[in-house]
Amino acid sequence: MTDRPSEFGDGEPVVTDKRRIDPETGQLRETAKAAGGPSPDPAAAQPPRDPSDLIGPSAQEALLTEALAERTADLQRLQAEYVNYKRRVDRDREANRELVIGSVLTELLQTLDDIGRAREAGELEGAFKAVAESVERVTEKLGLVKFGEVGDEFDPRIHEALMHNYSDEVDRPTATLVMQPGYRLGERILRAARVAVSEPTEQLPEAAADNKPEE
Structure with missing residues (x-):
């Protein structure tokens, strides 16, 4: 009968302590060392490098210049849109104002006609004259x-x-x-x-x- 070689070689059996807690110190062992595995690669443990570190200073400056130009164009577009919006609002507000004033003044045209006829007939006197002139001044002030x-x-x-x-x-x-x-x-x-x-x-x-x- 042929003797088979021992699985562990000619030496004594190797016992690996896989306990995570060191029985002597009570401290948590490093997983890799406790498992008997290889030490982690220091290079693999480092965080990924910034892509900008992989290009030269001139290329970085070109990228920054391009990004600044894009942001400037965005701000200019927003400013132009705001200016156009404000113009539309002001134009609409003025148009509505003229419509309201025009409606009121249209209702006063007959009164102004009566004042004109009274003036031509020489009947615009006393308190009536003062009131009539006040009405005319108000309508002129409103742009009539x-x-x-x-x-x-x-x-x-x-x-x-x-x-x-x-x-x-x-x-x-x-x-x-x-x-x-x-x-x-x-x-x-x-x-x-x-x-x-x-x-x-x-x-x-x-x-x-x-x-x-x-x-």
């Missing part, structure tokens, strides 16, 4: 502008022709009588001026010119 005078060139955008004739005394369509003044608020026409319009005689249609009585 009166327009429409005899001699104005007729403009269909701001004039409403209630009467029409031909005259040798004008060289273009002209308002020769203002029946009711017009009013505007800013660029908005609250009411067109209602006028009588005279056109030059040479613009008289041929048939009508033949029937015109000689002077």
Whole structure:
């Protein structure tokens, strides 16, 4: 019978103490040493290096410059969006303000007409005169502008022709009588001026010119 070699060689059996607590000191042993394993690699235990450590100073500066340019562009875009938003809000606010004021002033136009007729008739006196002038000052302060005078060139955008004739005394369509003044608020026409319009005689249609009585 052949003797088989011992599993542990020719020496004495090796006993490995795998207890985590040292029975003599009562301290926790290091796992790797207690298990009899190899000591950990110091290089593997180190934290991963920052990628910026792997590139040169010039490359780092280029990356920082690019990042700064991107952040600056973002801030400029945000600022432009805010400015545009503020402009829209201010424009809408002003438009709403003009609509409200225009509605109020439109309701006062008839009162202003009455004041004008009373002034022309010489009836604007005493307390009534003071109140009327106060109303006119308030409407002017709110931006109401009166327009429409005899001699104005007729403009269909701001004039409403209630009467029409031909005259040798004008060289273009002209308002020769203002029946009711017009009013505007800013660029908005609250009411067109209602006028009588005279056109030059040479613009008289041929048939009508033949029937015109000689002077």
